[in-house]
Each structure stands twice: as C-alpha cells, then as structure tokens.
Amino acid sequence: MASSPRHSTHHPTLLLRRHYPNFCALAPLRPTRQLPSLPQQQLQQKQHVGHDPSPSEPTTAAASPATAAAAGALRVGIVGFGNFGQFIAGGIQRQGHAVLATSRSDYSGYCARHGIRFFATADELCEAGPDVLLVCSSILSTEAVVRAIPFRKLRPGTLVADVLSVKQFPRNLLLEILPPGFGIVCTHPMFGPESGKHGWSGLPFVYDKVRVAKEGDQAAKCEQFLSIFEREGCRMVEMLCEEHDRYAAGSQFITHTIGRILSQLNLESTPINTKGYETLLQLTKNTISDSFDLYYGLFMYNVNATEQIDNLDRAFEKVKQMLYGRLHNVLRKQIEERVPIP
Amino acid sequence: MASSPRHSTHHPTLLLRRHYPNFCALAPLRPTRQLPSLPQQQLQQKQHVGHDPSPSEPTTAAASPATAAAAGALRVGIVGFGNFGQFIAGGIQRQGHAVLATSRSDYSGYCARHGIRFFATADELCEAGPDVLLVCSSILSTEAVVRAIPFRKLRPGTLVADVLSVKQFPRNLLLEILPPGFGIVCTHPMFGPESGKHGWSGLPFVYDKVRVAKEGDQAAKCEQFLSIFEREGCRMVEMLCEEHDRYAAGSQFITHTIGRILSQLNLESTPINTKGYETLLQLTKNTISDSFDLYYGLFMYNVNATEQIDNLDRAFEKVKQMLYGRLHNVLRKQIEERVPIP
Numbered sequence: 230m231a232s233s234p235r236h237s238t239h240h241p242t243l244l245l246r247r248h249y250p251n252f253c254a255l256a257p258l259r260p261t262r263q264l265p266s267l268p269q270q271q272l273q274q275k276q277h278v279g280h281d282p283s284p285s286e287p288t289t290a291a292a293s294p295a296t297a298a299a300a301g302a303l304r305v306g307i308v309g310f311g312n313f314g315q316f317i318a319g320g321i322q323r324q325g326h327a328v329l330a331t332s333r334s335d336y337s338g339y340c341a342r343h344g345i346r347f348f349a350t351a352d353e354l355c356e357a358g359p360d361v362l363l364v365c366s367s368i369l370s371t372e373a374v375v376r377a378i379p380f381r382k383l384r385p386g387t388l389v390a391d392v393l394s395v396k397q398f399p400r401n402l403l404l405e406i407l408p409p410g411f412g413i414v415c416t417h418p419m420f421g422p423e424s425g426k427h428g429w430s431g432l433p434f435v436y437d438k439v440r441v442a443k444e445g446d447q448a449a450k451c452e453q454f455l456s457i458f459e460r461e462g463c464r465m466v467e468m469l470c471e472e473h474d475r476y477a478a479g480s481q482f483i484t485h486t487i488g489r490i491l492s493q494l495n496l497e498s499t500p501i502n503t504k505g506y507e508t509l510l511q512l513t514k515n516t517i518s519d520s521f522d523l524y525y526g527l528f529m530y531n532v533n534a535t536e537q538i539d540n541l542d543r544a545f546e547k548v549k550q551m552l553y554g555r556l557h558n559v560l561r562k563q564i565e566e567r568v569p570i571p
Numbered sequence: 572m573a574s575s576p577r578h579s580t581h582h583p584t585l586l587l588r589r590h591y592p593n594f595c596a597l598a599p600l601r602p603t604r605q606l607p608s609l610p611q612q613q614l615q616q617k618q619h620v621g622h623d624p625s626p627s628e629p630t631t632a633a634a635s636p637a638t639a640a641a642a643g644a645l646r647v648g649i650v651g652f653g654n655f656g657q658f659i660a661g662g663i664q665r666q667g668h669a670v671l672a673t674s675r676s677d678y679s680g681y682c683a684r685h686g687i688r689f690f691a692t693a694d695e696l697c698e699a700g701p702d703v704l705l706v707c708s709s710i711l712s713t714e715a716v717v718r719a720i721p722f723r724k725l726r727p728g729t730l731v732a733d734v735l736s737v738k739q740f741p742r743n744l745l746l747e748i749l750p751p752g753f754g755i756v757c758t759h760p761m762f763g764p765e766s767g768k769h770g771w772s773g774l775p776f777v778y779d780k781v782r783v784a785k786e787g788d789q790a791a792k793c794e795q796f797l798s799i800f801e802r803e804g805c806r807m808v809e810m811l812c813e814e815h816d817r818y819a820a821g822s823q824f825i826t827h828t829i830g831r832i833l834s835q836l837n838l839e840s841t842p843i844n845t846k847g848y849e850t851l852l853q854l855t856k857n858t859i860s861d862s863f864d865l866y867y868g869l870f871m872y873n874v875n876a877t878e879q880i881d882n883l884d885r886a887f888e889k890v891k892q893m894l895y896g897r898l899h900n901v902l903r904k905q906i907e908e909r910v911p912i913p
Contacts, residue, residue, distance in 0.1 A: 368765035419845055434845045466842050478839040483836070484847040486890065494825070499818040500808050501775045503761055505857060506822040508830065508850045514845060523891070525661060528894050538891065544835035545887060549826065549880065551863070552870050 251366070302326050303453055306359030308351055310336045316422045317392060318345060320429065324457045329359050355382035359415050364391040364399070368526025371379050372402055377512065378460045379406055388412035388450050392420075393521065394481070395530040396470035400439050412447040413439040414458035418458065423518060430462030436498060478533030485524050486541060488516025645795055646667050648701030650693055651716060652678045658764045659734060660772065664768040666799045672699050697724035704742070704795050706733040710868025713876070714744060722750055728784065729752035730792050736761075736819070736865065737872040738812035742781050755781040757812050761799065765860060772804030774851035779812045800810060820875030826865050829885060830858025 260420040269546060301328040309312045310332035318328045319473075328345045329335060331354040340347035348354040355362075355378065361384060366374040366544040371393060382389075389411055396415050397399050403413045420432040441451045468476075516524075528534045577821040583626060649656045652674035659672045670687045673676060673696040678781040682689035690696040697704075697720065708716040713735060722729075731743040731753055743754045757889050775911075783793045801807050810818075833855040840852060858866075870876045 231784050281911070320720070325898070346766050399694065417843075419843055424846060433845075435843055468842065473843065476843050479838070480843065480848040481845050483833075483838070484845060486852055487833075487851060488847070488895075489890045490886045491825075491829075493889050494882055496821070497827070499758075499822050500810065501761055501777055501815065501818050501822065503775075503799075504766060504828060505854055507825040508854060509826055512850060527899060529898070540836055541832070542887070544832045544892075545884070547835050547888055548831045550833075552867065552880070555867060556871070 245345075258448075260435065261441075262355075276283050301453075302459075303361055304329060304357075304359045304449065305361045305363055306330070306354050306357070307363045307365050308527070309330075309364060309366035310340075310376070311367075312422055313392065315339065315361075316361070317365060317418065318343070318426070320461050321457055321504060324460055326457065329354055329357055352382060358384045358528065359387070360450050361388045361390060364389070366468060367520075367522055368393050368530050369522055370393060371399060374400075375402055375406055380406075380411065383411075386410050386412065386445055386447055387452065387555050388414060390414045390416055390445055390454065392416055394420055394477070394527055395478075396435070396437065396473040397532065398418055398530040399471040400437065404439065407549070410442070412451060413443045414441065414451055415439050415456075416455075417473060417477075418463070421519075423515065428462065428565075429458070432463055433466055434458040434463035435466045435468050435473050437468060439470070464519070474531045477527075478531050479539045481543065482527050482531060482534050482537055483515060484512070484518075485519070485527060486538065488512050503530050580901075629849060643795075645703055645792065645799075646671060646699075646701045647703045647705055647796070648672070648699070649695050649705045650696065650709050650720060651706060651708035651712075652676075652682075652689075653707070653709075654764055655734065656705075657681065657685075658767070659687070659705070659707060659760065662800055666801065666802055671696055685702050694724060697721050700726045702732045702792050703732060706731070706735075709862075709864055710737060710740070710872050711733050711864055713741060717741075717744055717748055718723050722748075722753065725753075728754065728787055730756060730783075730789060732756045732758055732796065732899045734758055734760055734908070735872075736823070736869055738777070738779065738815040738819075739801055739874065741873040742779065742812040746781065750884065752784070754783045754793060756783065756793055756796065757781050758782045758797075758800075759815060760805070763861075765857065770804060771800070774805055775808050775810075776805035777808045777810050777815050778856040779815070781812070804839045816873045817875055820871075820873050824869050824876050824879055825883065826854070826871060827858060827861070827869060828880065830854050831866060845903055 238411045282540040303321075304325055305321050306329040307318060308331055310318075310330040311334075314330065315336075318330065321328050322344070329348065330340055330345050331348040335347075335349070337347040337349075344534055346357070348357065357431055362378070364375060371391070378379075384407075389407055390413075391402060392401070393399050393415075394417060396417060400413070400415045403415070407413060413508065418429075418432070419435060420429060436455060437512050438451060441448050455465065481539070491509055496510060499506075502510070528538075581837075606879075645663075647668055648671040649660060649664050650673055652672040653676075655676075656672065656674070660672065663670050664686070671690065672687050673690040673693050677689075677691070679689040681687075689701070690699065704720070706713065706717060706720075713733070727750075731745060731749055732755075733745070735757075736759055738759060742755070742757045745757070747754060757779045758814050759775070759777040760771075762771060762776060767774060778797060782795060783790050797807070833851055838852060839856055841848075844852070865896055869879075
C-alpha cells in the first residue's frame with residue numbers, strides 16, 4: 230500500500246516535504262545585528278593545518294600532525310563532505326581548528342591525507358562530540374540529511390550551522406528539527422572552490438545567528454566559528470535569512486539564470502569579441518561549472534525565485550515590444566503616407 | 572498627393588528605403604584577405620595634432636597650428652560629427668592627418684578649438700576635396716545622409732569609408748550610390764569614447780576593402796587610412812561585411828540585448844553581490860550609456876538579428892522548461908506514489 234500524504238511526511242524519502250518548500254514561510258523581520266567583535270580570549274593563533282586539538286580523543290587520521298592541542302580550538306564536524314565541504318574544511322584547518330567529517334561517499338583516503346578524522350556514519354561522528362556540526366549537503370538533499378542526523382548523540386547545546394545558497398529553508402528546517410537547547414547559525418559563504426581558489430579575502434560571507442543561547446559557551450563557540458571566516462578575510466554580512474533570500478533572488482539567481490540561458494545558446498568566441506561579450510562568455514563558463522542541481526535548488530528553495538523568473542520574462546517581452554513596436558510604427562507611418570487617411 | 576512607393580524611393584525623407592533593409596542582401600563570400608603591410612613611403616611620422624597638411628588650402632580654423640604640411644598626409648573629411656565622429660577624429664589627428672568636418676549641428680566652436688576645419692554643408696566639405704570621406708552618421712540616418720552628399724563635387728576616385736556597427740547595409744548602399752570610380756572601404760571600430768578612452772590598443776577594428784582600384788593612388792590612400800587605426804594599436808581584422816554581420820549578431824547584438832533586458836529589471840547593487848552579478852551590473856550600465864537608436868539600428872540593419880532574438884527566446888523557454896518540467900516530474904511522482912497506477 231502506498232503511504233498517504235500524511236504518512237509520507239515521516240517517510241524516510243520525504244518526497245512531499247522535501248519538494249514543497251513549506252519551510253520558507255517568511256520569518257518576521259528582526260533588526261539587523263551589528264557585526265560582533267570577537268572576544269579576545271577566543272581568538273586562536275594560526276595552528277598547523279590538520280591537528281586535532283581534542284586531548285581526550287587521539288586522532289586516527291594517519292597524516293594528522295602531532296602538534297599539541299590548542300586550548301579552546303574548535304572541533305567542527307562536517308556532514309556532507311563533497312567538493313564544497315572539503316573546500317570549507319581547508320579554511321577551518323587554516324584557522325587552527327580540527328575537522329571531523331562524514332559523508333555518503335567514502336572520503337577516508339582524502340581525510341587521511343589532510344589530517345581529518347573521517348567517520349563512516351553520522352552516528353559515529355555525533356558520538357565523537359564536535360563543538361559545531363556543519364551541514365554541507367546540497368540544497369536538494371539537505372532535508373533528508375538533516376532528518377537522518379542522530380542529534381540526541383551530540384553533546385547538549387551543540388551549535389549547528391549550514392552553508393546553503395538559500396537561507397529561509399534551512400533556518401525553518403533546523404528550527405523544526407533541532408532539540409531546543411541546540412544553537413543555530415545559518416550561513417552562506419558566497420564563494421566556492423573556483424572563485425575562492427586564491428583566498429577568501431573580500432568575498433562575502435552572510436550569516437544569521439538564528440538561535441544562540443546567551444548562557445553557557447554557545448555564544449562564544451558561535452563567535453569562534455564565525456571568526457574562521459572573518460580571519461580568512463571574508464566580508465562578513467550579518468543578515469536575516471529572509472533578507473538574504475530576497476537579495477539573492479534578485480542578484481545571484483538572476484545571474485545564474487542569465488548564465489543558463491546563454492549556455493543554451495552555445496555562444497562561441499568570435500574574431501571580433503567586444504569586452505561586454507567576453508564577460509558573457511566568462512559568465513556562461515562559470516555557470517555551467519556549477520551543477521544544474523544547484524541552480525534547481527536556488528529556484529526551488531527560494532520563495533522569491535519564481536517572481537524573478539517572471540520579472541525576467543516581462544523584461545524580455547518589453548525589449549521585444551520596443552523593437553517590434555517601433556518597426557510596426559514605421560510601417561504604419563509608411564502605409565499612411567502611401568494611402569493618406571482622408 | 573502622397574508619393575507612391577516607387578517615387579518615395581527618390582524622396583528626400585526616403586522612408587520606405589531607409590526602413591526596409593533591402594541593402595542587406597547577402598554578398599557572395601570572398602576569401603578573407605591577408606592584412607596588408609603598409610607601404611613605407613606612406614607611413615607618416617606623428618604630427619602635431621590638428622595641422623592641415625594641404626598646401627593649397629590655407630586653414631581657416633582659428634586654433635590650427637601653423638606647422639608645415641607633411642607631404643602625403645591625408646585630408647579626411649568627416650560627415651556627421653557627433654560624439655563618435657569627434658572620437659575618431661582624435662585618432663586621425665594623432666596620426667598626423669588633417670580632419671575636415673561637417674554635421675547637421677554646428678560644431679564650428681569645437682572644431683576651432685581642436686584644429687579642425689568645419690564646414691556648414693556637405694557641399695562645401697566636398698568642394699574642399701578631401702582624400703577620404705568618412706561617414707560617421709548613426710545607423711538610422713545613414714541612408715539619408717549618404718544620399719544627400721554631392722559626390723560629383725568630390726575629386727574623382729575619392730575613397731569613401733563608414734564606421735557603422737552593421738556592415739552589409741552601408742556596403743550595399745555605397746555600392747549603389749557612389750560613382751563607379753570611387754573607392755569603398757567599410758569599417759567597424761569596435762570601441763567608442765567609453766571603451767577606448769585609455770587608448771585603442773588591442774581593440775578590434777574590422778574592415779572590408781569593398782572596392783579599391785589598383786590603378787592610381789586609391790590603394791595607397793586606403794592603406795594610409797587603415798594605418799591610422801593600425802598605428803593606434805587596434806587589432807586589425809579584415810573580414811567580409813557579411814561575415815561581420817553574422818559574427819556581430821551572435822556576439823555584440825546578443826550582449827546589447829542582455830544589457831537591455833537587464834536594464835528593464837532595474838537591478839540594484841546589494842550588500843551580497845557576487846562577482847558574476849557585478850559583471851551584469853556593469854554590462855547594464857554600459858548598455859544604457861549607448862542610445863536606444865544604436866540598439867534599434869543593430870536590430871533593424873543586421874539581417875541576422877531577428878534570428879538571434881528568436882534563439883534567445885528559445886533558450887529562455889528551454890531554461891524555464893527545465894525548471895518547471897522537473898517540478899512537474901516531482902509532483903507527478905508523488906501523485907503516482909499516493910495513487911498507485913494499477
């Protein structure tokens with residue numbers, strides 16, 4: 230018997246919930262916070278890449294250096310360790326923090342070479358008790374991935390973060406699923422392995438401290454986590470998830486859409502490229518280096534995307550109307566001159 | 572009585588001929604020529620800006636320097652002396668040649684300050700006997716401008732050139748109108764006052780020596796004229812007018828169209844601009860700094876433009892279909908799961 234819609238909500242594949250972005254209901258607007266200054270005692274000096282500063286858990290990664298653990302360094306568990314997870318792990322390690330990783334695929338070889346502890350399952354990763362759990366799955370798989378995490382095995386009050394290119398969806402998902410004491414910080418590093426390959430300096434990093442407890446060390450851990458990106462040189466932008474999605478639909482999603490349209494045209498370099506055309510060729514190249522799944526995720530999980538597609542549709546119609554409308558006016562004028570209206 | 576279509580062809584306003592791009596019939600493909608080497612005796616050393624090297628015609632421009640005329644320097648008459656004509660005049664003068672100008676508007680003040688002889692009418696300019704007559708009108712006004720030039724007053728064998736962003740149209744127009752002995756070179760400097768403000772080095776200059784007599788000095792004058800752009804550093808691209816229009820529709824016209832579409836969206840800078848979005852903002856800014864008349868000219872006078880609008884239309888439809896089609900597939904799958912097909 231097929232599951233009813235009600236039951237399918239709790240079904241492991243979660244099709245109905247995953248594909249209806251019902252987590253995107255607009256959050257009430259809160260005043261934008263000031264960029265917090267980092268508490269001095271939390272700042273870490275740069276450590277050797279790949280150390281595991283946990284004194285209680287000796288590293289199992291073969292390549293992990295034997296440097297002494299830095300007091301107060303974070304242990305960041307990454308769930309989903311594809312291209313982007315590995316890319317972010319680099320920055321975390323450069324800032325002297327330890328990375329623990331798990332993924333559907335087996336990245337144990339990669340992790341061994343990079344001084345990262347790899348866990349075959351999210352269960353084992355959670356049992357290792359990371360300070361911060363960073364979800365680095367694709368937009369389309371995030372709900373299934375998050376629902377499969379055994380949060381009860383994490384230490385109480387663990388900070389959970391995400392890096393998706395949409396923000397209301399993970400915000401609402403995490404608020405629904407996480408145990409009450411857990412902290413939530415939603416982030417969007419607006420760069421990737423390609424645009425960030427020469428360093429992260431000046432690149433925008435958007436974040437929203439959705440739920441961070443004032444008591445205990447959650448706030449300090451959150452500042453420490455954000456300091457990774459700040460100290461890598463990112464332009465830190467604190468912004469509500471709702472604001473992010475509104476801005477991103479009007480900028481990033483429009484850019485991806487233009488790139489996708491141009492890629493359909495199979496543009497080629499000509500002997501007479503103008504500078505403007507060169508930028509379009511570059512945009513097309515960058516766009517198709519991202520997966521279509523990412524683009525579909527930007528469309529599907531940002532409530533503002535459909536509106537932007539409609540805006541683009543209208544803009545194109547308007548331009549065609551300006552061209553063909555003027556043509557029509559010219560022809561009509563000629564007809565009137567030939568057959569003067571009495 | 573209104574003029575009949577047949578008569579209106581010879582009517583000064585020339586509406587029917589001007590707005591039907593019937594000059595765009597495809598020219599038969601000729602083999603692309605090698606970039607000619609400049610005859611050494613024709614090369615000019617750089618002269619003082621604004622001199623008039625004609626010994627027989629003392630300059631009347633107040634600011635014209637009194638340097639001696641350089642033997643063999645060109646006297647280039649420019650018809651249409653707006654922004655672009657003035658911009659091109661700068662390069663002609665930098666290369667030691669003299670500029671004579673005429674225009675609908677009175678640019679006598681500007682010309683006096685820049686050592687250029689200004690003529691109130693095309694008649695007077697033609698009587699002054701320039702070596703090269705360069706048409707710098709807008710695409711939309713070119714036919715009327717060219718038909719109004721009293722070619723009989725020019726010296727026999729004068730070289731006539733244009734600088735339009737479309738090329739088959741002026742090629743066919745000049746072939747139809749010019750007296751048989753006149754030379755024709757169609758050019759497209761693919762830059763303007765904005766993109767060429769820091770010099771013309773590396774910027775593409777397209778040309779087609781449509782009709783240049785081997786006898787007499789026409790070929791030499793043509794090389795000398797082209798050397799202006801070569802010596803300014805342009806990337807010289809010899810190309811048939813037909814080829815130019817095919818390439819330009821797929822690159823320059825597409826770029827202008829994307830810019831026009833984006834300008835309809837009223838894009839704004841956001842606190843979270845990606846690099847790709849920044850390039851689109853810049854493209855929009857550059858596009859609207861050009862007149863809509865230029866864009867309309869690219870559309871109206873390039874036979875390949877309509878096809879490119881159609882391609883863009885199809886590409887956008889395809890992207891929408893990929894997004895909404897996938898959405899539809901997901902929903903259908905859910906319906907099938909809920910109500911299994913027997």
